[in-house]
Amino acid sequence: MEMAEGLVAIAIWLPVLAALLCYFGRSYGFRNAIAWITGIALALVSLALLAMGPFDYQPSGILGFSWDQVVTVADFALLGLILYIGLKNKHALITILTLIQLVVLVYFDFFTGEHAAINPVFVIDNLAIIMSLIINIIGSLICIYGVRYIAEHEEHHPVEKSRQPRFMFWLVIFLGAMNGIVFSNSLVWLYFFWEVTTLCSFELIGHNLDKEAVANACRALWMNMVGGVAFILAIVFLAASLPGQPLAIRTLLALPGGATGTILFAVALLVFAGFTKSAQMPFQSWLLGAMVAPTPVSALLHSSTMVKAGVYLVVRMAPAYQGTYLSDLVAVAGAFTFLAASVLAVTQSNAKRVLAYSTIANLGLIIACAGINTPIAISAAIALIIFHAVSKGLLFLSTGVIEHNIGSRDIEDMGGLVDRMPVTTIIVAIGVLSMFLPPFGMLVGKWASLEASTQLPLVALMFVLATAVTALFWIKWLGRLMEGEPGLARMKPEKMAPHYVVSLGGLALGAVVLGMFVVPVMNKLVAPAVEVAYKTSGLFTQGGSIVAQTATKTIGAFTAWPLFVVLAVAILAFWLLFKPEKANIRPIYLCGENTGEIDSTSFLSTADQAVELSLSNYYFSSSLDEIKLNKVGNVIAIIVIIMLLGVTVI
Amino acid sequence: MRELVIILLVLVAAPVLGGLLSGIDRIITARMQGRVGPPLLQPFYDVFKLLGKERFLVNQRQVLWAIGYLALIITSLAMLCLGSDLLVIVFVMAFAAICFVLGGLSTKSPYSHIGSQRELLQMLSYEPVLILLAIGVFMQNQSFLVKDIFARPEPLLFSLPLVFVAVLLILTIKMRKSPFDLSTCHHAHQELVQGITTEYSGPYLALIELTHWYELVLVLGLVVLFWAQPIWAGILLALAAFFIELVIDNICARMTWSWMVKLTWSVGIILCLVNLGVYLI
Numbered sequence: 001m002e003m004a005e006g007l008v009a010i011a012i013w014l015p016v017l018a019a020l021l022c023y024f025g026r027s028y029g030f031r032n033a034i035a036w037i038t039g040i041a042l043a044l045v046s047l048a049l050l051a052m053g054p055f056d057y058q059p060s061g062i063l064g065f066s067w068d069q070v071v072t073v074a075d076f077a078l079l080g081l082i083l084y085i086g087l088k089n090k091h092a093l094i095t096i097l098t099l100i101q102l103v104v105l106v107y108f109d110f111f112t113g114e115h116a117a118i119n120p121v122f123v124i125d126n127l128a129i130i131m132s133l134i135i136n137i138i139g140s141l142i143c144i145y146g147v148r149y150i151a152e153h154e155e156h157h158p159v160e161k162s163r164q165p166r167f168m169f170w171l172v173i174f175l176g177a178m179n180g181i182v183f184s185n186s187l188v189w190l191y192f193f194w195e196v197t198t199l200c201s202f203e204l205i206g207h208n209l210d211k212e213a214v215a216n217a218c219r220a221l222w223m224n225m226v227g228g229v230a231f232i233l234a235i236v237f238l239a240a241s242l243p244g245q246p247l248a249i250r251t252l253l254a255l256p257g258g259a260t261g262t263i264l265f266a267v268a269l270l271v272f273a274g275f276t277k278s279a280q281m282p283f284q285s286w287l288l289g290a291m292v293a294p295t296p297v298s299a300l301l302h303s304s305t306m307v308k309a310g311v312y313l314v315v316r317m318a319p320a321y322q323g324t325y326l327s328d329l330v331a332v333a334g335a336f337t338f339l340a341a342s343v344l345a346v347t348q349s350n351a352k353r354v355l356a357y358s359t360i361a362n363l364g365l366i367i368a369c370a371g372i373n374t375p376i377a378i379s380a381a382i383a384l385i386i387f388h389a390v391s392k393g394l395l396f397l398s399t400g401v402i403e404h405n406i407g408s409r410d411i412e413d414m415g416g417l418v419d420r421m422p423v424t425t426i427i428v429a430i431g432v433l434s435m436f437l438p439p440f441g442m443l444v445g446k447w448a449s450l451e452a453s454t455q456l457p458l459v460a461l462m463f464v465l466a467t468a469v470t471a472l473f474w475i476k477w478l479g480r481l482m483e484g485e486p487g488l489a490r491m492k493p494e495k496m497a498p499h500y501v502v503s504l505g506g507l508a509l510g511a512v513v514l515g516m517f518v519v520p521v522m523n524k525l526v527a528p529a530v531e532v533a534y535k536t537s538g539l540f541t542q543g544g545s546i547v548a549q550t551a552t553k554t555i556g557a558f559t560a561w562p563l564f565v566v567l568a569v570a571i572l573a574f575w576l577l578f579k580p581e582k583a584n585i586r587p588i589y590l591c592g593e594n595t596g597e598i599d600s601t602s603f604l605s606t607a608d609q610a611v612e613l614s615l616s617n618y619y620f621s622s623s624l625d626e627i628k629l630n631k632v633g634n635v636i637a638i639i640v641i642i643m644l645l646g647v648t649v650i
Numbered sequence: 651m652r653e654l655v656i657i658l659l660v661l662v663a664a665p666v667l668g669g670l671l672s673g674i675d676r677i678i679t680a681r682m683q684g685r686v687g688p689p690l691l692q693p694f695y696d697v698f699k700l701l702g703k704e705r706f707l708v709n710q711r712q713v714l715w716a717i718g719y720l721a722l723i724i725t726s727l728a729m730l731c732l733g734s735d736l737l738v739i740v741f742v743m744a745f746a747a748i749c750f751v752l753g754g755l756s757t758k759s760p761y762s763h764i765g766s767q768r769e770l771l772q773m774l775s776y777e778p779v780l781i782l783l784a785i786g787v788f789m790q791n792q793s794f795l796v797k798d799i800f801a802r803p804e805p806l807l808f809s810l811p812l813v814f815v816a817v818l819l820i821l822t823i824k825m826r827k828s829p830f831d832l833s834t835c836h837h838a839h840q841e842l843v844q845g846i847t848t849e850y851s852g853p854y855l856a857l858i859e860l861t862h863w864y865e866l867v868l869v870l871g872l873v874v875l876f877w878a879q880p881i882w883a884g885i886l887l888a889l890a891a892f893f894i895e896l897v898i899d900n901i902c903a904r905m906t907w908s909w910m911v912k913l914t915w916s917v918g919i920i921l922c923l924v925n926l927g928v929y930l931i
Contacts, residue, residue, distance in 0.1 A: 416758070418711070437745045438738060447737055450781070454788050457926065464785070465919075468777035472770055475748055479755030479766065484709045486757065548794075556735045556794035563725065563742065570721040574714045586706045588759040589848050601758050615763050618771075623908075 005057045007045050008122055008183055011132060014038060014045075015176030022168035028151055031168050035147040038172060039140030046136035049129050056120035057183075067121070071192050072109055078195050079105065082221070085202065091218050097225035104232045112239050118246040123185040126529035130382060131182035131312055134389045138304040139175045141503040145397050146171050146296030148499035152404055153294050157208070167207055171296065174200040178305045182312060185248045187238070191231050194273070194309065198224040201306050204297040205290045216289030223286040227276030227310075234269035237262050252320045253533060259320045265648040267320050270313060271330060272645065278310030278363040281337045281637035284630070287360060291352045295400030298352060302359045303393030308385060311366045315381050318370045319533035328456060329644040331371025335453075335462035336640060337364030340633040342466040345473040347624045349617070351399050351409045354473055355392065358435070361466065362388050362442075368459055369449050375530055375538030376548050380448035382526045387434070387441030390514060394507035395431040398424050401500055412616060417481045423493045425481050427508045432478045436470050439563035440515040444522070444546060448539060451548050451556050476617040483615065486599045487585055518560050522546055653732055660728045668863025669693045671870075675896060682900045697859050703852035708757040715753030716854055720861040722746035727868045733797025736784040736875075743780070743868070747773050750861075754833075754846035765845025769833035771907045775914040776820035779813075782922035783872070786813045789926060796875065805877040807887070812925035814876050816918045818891060823910065824869045827899035832907050 018038040022031045059067055079102050086094030124132075150167045177200060180193030198221065206217030238247055241262040245251050252259065252267065259267045279287035287307065291298055301307060314330065321327045338361050345357035362384065369381035401424050402417065403409045418425040434440035438447075446467065453460040496504070514521055519541045527537035540547045545559040587594050590603040595610045605611040673690040680687025689695075707713065726742040729735075747769065754766030784794055790809050791798050799806065807814055823830040834845035850858055873891045874884035 433745075437748065438741045443741060447735075447741065450737055450785075451788075451794060454785055460785055461782075461919075461923065464778050464781045465915075467781060468774055471744060471748060471777070472774050475751055475755075475770055476767075479752060482711065482752055482756045483758050483763075484711055484756055486708045488710065550792075553792060554795070555788065555792060556737065558735060558738050566721050566725045567718070570717045571714070573721075574717050578710065578713045578717075580705060580707055580710045580713075584705050584707060586708060586851075588708050588757055589761060589843060590759075613758065613760055615758065615760060618767055 004052050004055050007048055008057050011045050011179040012176050015172050019169045019173035023165045032147050035143050039144045042136040042140045046132045054125045057122040058120040071189055075192050089218055093222040097229055100229050101232050108236050116244055116246045118186040118248045121186040121189055122183045124183055128182045130525055134304050135178045138389050138393045141506050142296050142299045143171055144499050145503035148497050149296050170200050170203045174305050181309050185250055187235050187247045195228055197306055205293045207293050213292045216292050219289050220286040223276055223283045227273035230269040231273040234266040237266040267317055268326050268645050268648045270317055274310040274314040278307045279360050282634035284360050288356050299393050299396035303389045307363055311363050314367050315370045318373050322373045325647040327371050327373045331368045331456055331459045333640045334364045334368030334371055335459040339462040339466040342469040347619055347626050349411050351411050355395055372452050374452050375534040375536050376448050377452035378530045379526050379537045379539045380445045384445035390510045391431050391434045397504055398428045411477050411480055415480050416483050419485050421494045427504050430508045430511055432474045434511040439560035441518050444518050447558055516564055656731050657728050660731050664867045665863045668866045671866055678896050697856045700856035701853050706851050708849050711756040712753050715749045716857050718749035719746050723861050723864045727864055730871050735794045736796055737794050740780045757849045759849045761843040761848040762846055765833045768907050769846050772823050775911050776823045779816045779820045779918045786810050786926050799875050800878045807876040812921040816921040819918050825895055827895055829902040829905040830910050
């Protein structure tokens with residue numbers, strides 16, 4: 001076996017091995033060591049893959065069986081396990097959806113004749129390398145954070161028998177399944193890894209075992225099984241309409257003239273499966289429900305795994321449906337989710353729910369970009385996948401730290417956190433600002449997506465509205481964190497476990513550095529991945545700028561570095577020129593009715609009673625009702641999805 | 651080299667221009683109200699006086715955000731003058747406004763909190779129109795670059811008349827004039843005190859005032875884009891828009907934020923869409 005091929009095997013098998021070790025190693029110290037070693041090893045593996053560049057890999061068999069046979073057996077074992085879960089929880093929907101998949105799988109494996117051999121089953125191309133960097137670096141940081149977090153979690157919520165081993169088992173094995181998804185060329189293998197991530201997320205969401213956790217885990221499971229049914233049906237349709245050809249991604253992307261007829265319908269089913277996994281409307285509720293799980297699970301699901309598998313598949317398939325009505329409707333569906341989820345985020349005071357809606361919104365944006373399907377749009381989609389993973393991972397992990405410290409995840413309880421937890425607050429600020437403002441990476445993606453959207457006016461309009469709403473929910477949160485007590489800030493950095501320092505620090509640094517070096521990121525990482533199918537990436541670099549070009553002319557330019565200089569100068573000017581002294585501090589203005597000293601935050605009210613002032617954000621509860629909005633949004637989204645599947649049949 | 655000269659010019663000339671406009675504003679407003687009004691240079695006297703005052707603040711982070719506000723407004727103005735991407739300029743302006751908001755939110759003052767929350771809602775109101783302006787420019791020019799606007803012979807006003815009206819609407823918000831002087835205002839309104847700037851005083855308030863001058867030039871610069879060639883016509887157009895805003899300011903009472911959001915999200919956006927739609931058909 002060559003080295004490159006060995007790396008692929010490590011990326012998939014090391015998490016499996018580490019997961020088993022975590023499961024059977026019953027001491028914290030042992031699991032801790034495993035998490036660190038596995039994390040570092042996986043990160044190095046993904047960097048080595050990046051250094052080697054694209055290649056194909058066809059593993060030989062094992063013990064006289066072909067890997068195809070092993071995957072087939074594993075498929076049945078997996079569905080059997082999910083069927084057992086459905087029966088055990090008396091959940092009819094899960095049971096039925098699993099049975100459907102079992103029947104279709106039996107039909108596919110035993111009644112559709114011999115399938116053409118797929119060679120290679122693994123294609124490690126530029127997009128797969130980008131995804132593996134995200135999975136193995138960000139995912140590993142989250143696992144390192146998780147091993148510590150879950151230990152603290154059990155201190156806060158004592159259990160009879162420690163559930164840490166099984167938690168780490170599912171957390172780590174998730175990474176292996178994700179690597180499998182992004183490396184697979186074979187659709188059958190992809191389907192297998194796809195279902196493994198569904199099972200992992202079920203086990204992780206239900207970790208706390210309380211009623212709500214189990215209910216939400218079951219909801220996540222059935223919704224993702226809907227996607228699973230679509231996926232296996234797509235495979236059967238493809239097998240019928242592509243006789244004698246390998247059922248591989250490469251086959252679909254190399255069809256002369258793109259996908260048509262039944263093949264296009266099958267592609268639409270795959271896109272639909274991507275929608276369920278990426279929690280697009282009307283499937284958003286499973287991701288929101290997933291918050292009941294310990295924070296590392298949310299961080300993992302939202303940033304580097306699970307939901308990213310969904311958008312990965314949609315972006316991966318984009319060349320196959322380029323120029324079809326399906327493509328336009330994918331853009332509309334994504335843009336609608338982007339808008340609806342952004343508006344919903346405004347109504348939330350629970351920080352994790354704000355983050356969850358923001359994830360759903362950004363995934364919608366990515367999917368809309370795939371649907372716009374021009375080189376610039378695909379570049380934007382891939383850039384958004386990268387930068388969103390970094391910033392969102394960061395935000396979830398810091399929310400977890402805050403939650404363990406103040407015992408709440410409500411934004412209204414986080415007022416003035418900058419005085420109590422300055423380091424965490426600064427990290428949240430970096431996370432929030434890097435989500436939607438220049439000069440950070442996410443904005444490069446958003447900018448490119450807006451520039452690409454102009455040919456689909458409805459999509460452009462929804463982008464515009466959603467972009468305006470985005471600032472509202474982020475700044476409401478950041479503002480509460482920033483509201484400081486009167487007086488010179490004491491700014492005593494809080495103590496943090498090394499796990500948190502490494503994971504939070506690494507991601508915060510990543511958000512800033514990737515933003516600074518956005519030109520090479522776009523140039524060296526994103527552009528090659530787009531050029532494979534689109535000949536050009538639409539985004540070029542000129543000096544320190546990213547230039548958007550269509551076939552005929554330059555349409556826009558984004559230069560990040562001068563903005564970083566401006567921000568650095570502003571911060572330096574503040575540091576050097578403005579040195580306030582204690583004598584300069586004055587109390588806040590309370591109409592002269594302040595009680596006591598400079599730092600008092602209470603005022604004299606009726607009958608000279610001291611009243612502590614209280615501040616709160618707007619949540620627009622009288623005009624925006626979360627439940628109603630969700631209902632209306634779901635109806636519209638379902639109509640769009642029916643149209644999306646329908647246009648491929650007509 | 652040419653770029654450096656432009657940046658220097660922006661740094662030096664824009665506040666002078668902005669201060670003078672602000673002086674003209676006060677004279678015209680006074681005349682409309684039957685007063686004589688202050689001398690033309692009064693805004694400069696005010697700012698210099700503020701600069702000489704003692705430095706009082708509630709906590710030092712207020713200052714960080716005020717500096718950020720100033721730096722990013724100057725940056726967006728410089729980008730506009732350098733002919734950069736209009737969409738990026740709009741985003742940098744958003745960052746600047748967010749710094750202003752965070753400055754207001756960085757104390758526990760209830761008045762500056764109300765002002766900041768309202769400033770956020772003002773952003774929510776004008777942001778869609780600004781981005782639609784950029785998209786409208788793209789539909790006309792097949793380019794988001796400001797320098798390409800200056801390269802076209804025909805004024806944008808003729809092809810984007812309704813977008814222009816929408817921009818006038820949000821100009822009132824950006825200039826913080828009635829009926830949209832919600833977040834802060836020069837007149838004494840009891841329910842708000844000084845709103846978002848309540849906790850700024852002395853040199854720090856001068857910093858905010860200076861930023862507002864730059865911002866005034868910036869938003870009027872956006873109006874100039876509608877008649878970029880010859881540029882004097884655009885400047886006249888901007889001055890006319892400026893005058894209209896003063897008239898509106900003096901004949902309107904302050905409205906509520908919900909009315910503002912409803913107005914821009916209905917009338918403002920529909921104006922843009924109708925205008926852009928005409929060119930799609």
